[in-house]
Amino acid sequence: MGKQGNNSFTGHIRPRQIRAGALRLRATFCLGGFSFLAFIVLTITGVLLLFYYQPGDRAFASLSEINSVLPYGGFVRSLHFWAGQMMVISVFLHMVRVVWSRAYRPLRELNWITGVVLFGLTVILDYSGYLLRGGQESGAAATVGQALFTSLPEGQALATVFFGQPSPLNGSTLNMFVWHVFILAGAVGFLQMFHFWRIRRGGGVRPL
């Protein structure tokens, strides 16, 4: 059914030729791939959480409900949290590997910049996800972030665009919710696809 082997849609992901050196684990330690795996887990668990999470005043209450009342709710939430932590760590280690193996040099500068932007977005996603928790520490973290923003020129407006109107006790707002779920996650997804395309266009690293 459909095209066969490497000519099919799923088959096109696998490369036709592999450089012998690319098969060694020490080439990349699979760090980039692991980061993407963590991202996929985050997306799926994130969508599942979206069914019950309510941003704003009911954030902490809806999360408590997910934790205690819903079947497998605590598992989904824990997966989301730990996948997030692992993604930040593995993206950072991946960056260290790229620097170590000098894979940022011409002609790969654009991909390197894309990677750095992805790292920044990942960290911001981690931070914004923490605000969405809706606890007291979230409120404190949001206050700190807001203060940082207002120190910039036009800071007050910027702070409202990003944080909305969080209370000192609850960092979760509709604004932060939209940034975390749609804008930032969507941007990371899109940039990842671009990042992978650049790698494969240049001959690829490890086979999938």
Added chain:
Amino acid sequence: MTIDQSLYTRRQVLSLGRKTLLVLGVGCLYPVSRYLRAKENSLAVARIASSEMPLKTNWQRLGQTRFWLRQGTDGVEAMWASCTHLGCEVSYDSVQDQWLCPCHGSRFDRDGQPVFGPAISPLVRAEVKEKDGFYLTSQKV
């Protein structure tokens, strides 16, 4: 690199990986469906502090819910304001002393009996319990 026949080929590893993913995916179906269906058919509940309870004999809505409360002959009575025709939210009009449904024009008298329109069953009452200074209203099972 020499080829050792007792090792797996790459094709076999990938095929095993595909099967594992499939098994894991199918295995996720049951937990995810339980997670998503958890609130199915859950009954509505609401509460109001006794001190805020309006002591009127006319029906009054409780907040934004479909519970309407009034002081009856023996205690507090509650009505579940869903039309028995197709479930639209009905409201009590104190001027006409009737429950009115906006969808197909059903009307019920003050106690919930149908008087006009496609509805033929009376409106359903809700349960009221008093506990620790609160009135707890819940949909009937």
